[in-house]
Amino acid sequence: MAVESKSDDAPSQPGLTRQALVQAALRVLEREGVNGLSMRKVAAELGVKAASLYWHVRNKEELLDLLTDELMADAEAPPREGGWREQLREYCVRYRRHLLGKRDAAKVVAGRLVPGPHLLRLMEDQLGRLREAGFSDADAAMVNYALGAFVQGFVLQEQGPLSASEAMGAGRREVATAAGEQLRRLPQETFPHLVALADALTGPSMEDRFSFALERLLDGLSTLLEQGSDVRKEGTPDE
């Protein structure tokens, strides 16, 4: 269950566990967003003063590391049905949906590459499927990393701060149409393509953009697999 990295076990009831601390942080994150996530508020959530947290956690950074893994706690691997491509697609789609479901999750997770136990569980599962699909060991590892970085990067844009327009009362849709308007207004002589493609650039939803990029990436993986199974052997034909 809980991973005790040190040799200290819980003697009595410390009142505050690292686990409780992380879950309090999770609640604050959900309620106030990543900018409102402060040590003092996490402490208050536990009925405790800020300085007490530093007994259980070295830094805010360390708390964020723990929080990062906790965000992956209820992520689920897709069912093992269909070919490798369907499974990988479902993996990415679910990962994206999962991150989108938690407030500011992408901003917390972004760039925090040391994997905690929950992420390790998912990696283990995905690596297994990649190997079964016929990817070489080196390729499987690469693909695993690439997919993770891809989804995280994508969701980060999606969940991002909307720039300064966020302060104004504009929602996402309004920003998109306003951006389209702005593009269309550009001087045609110097920006012919931007003007011509204004709709194509600002029209598609984030969902569309994600699907598009994902399918292209999966296409790339499938050509890799075909080349690989040429060289490799006869290989198991994919289902």
Next chain:
Amino acid sequence: MAVESKSDDAPSQPGLTRQALVQAALRVLEREGVNGLSMRKVAAELGVKAASLYWHVRNKEELLDLLTDELMADAEAPPREGGWREQLREYCVRYRRHLLGKRDAAKVVAGRLVPGPHLLRLMEDQLGRLREAGFSDADAAMVNYALGAFVQGFVLQEQGPLSASEAMGAGRREVATAAGEQLRRLPQETFPHLVALADALTGPSMEDRFSFALERLLDGLSTLLEQGSDVRKEGTPDE
């Protein structure tokens, strides 16, 4: 030169221009990193107090927006030689190198999707090449977004905080080998693939990972282009 979005021109010598402000921010960013980038320090860089900045800029967010575009000021498009694939690859490679060259650039840029003039210039150029290569308008727009998100997301991982280990004296290489050690120590029964692929997972450099993912993505684009030139003969399919 300077783009005045409002109709206010500089009457006398304001001493502080938005431009000067942004470049001061750029210097502070380079010197102190994104965590050390504060309004007070930017002001001090200009020999001025913090409150004065709010005359020229609404928010720190707005300053970061301007800074984001300024970070793209000296980015260069690749030469127009070779096929579309070489050019796109070179685009991504240069973009990555450019971001890596500026301190914490990825963290500043991350999720700030409203493009400034410098980025627009690059987009215009890339869209032109995509259309010349034979991509449909819709596809060109999608590819443009996908490549940007891909590179940004990737560099963000790369430039990221290294997690809590950063506080310790460990460099990137040490972290990688330590992570490999940690993976190899996992219980084989529950994490067989992670143990088996420990080297494959932690060995490759960021450069390798980037190249790998990039080539897969380009493969995917090339299959799209092949299919597209088949189907695309006659009219526009939808909308």
Next chain:
DNA sequence: CACTCTCCCTAACAGTGTTAGTCGATCCGT
């Protein structure tokens, strides 16, 4: 001269991460 407008200032507010030092409670060995 008076008036407005530009632009920077001081002062302050509320909040941040983090450290030092303290102090009660609980456990342990004697």
Next chain:
DNA sequence: ACGGATCGACTAACACTGTTAGGGAGAGTG
């Protein structure tokens, strides 16, 4: 049962942060 250690919380403080309110020097214009 007592002395001491250790756990686990506390108060106080430091050095910051973004941001606003209001003041006031200086220039341009009537």
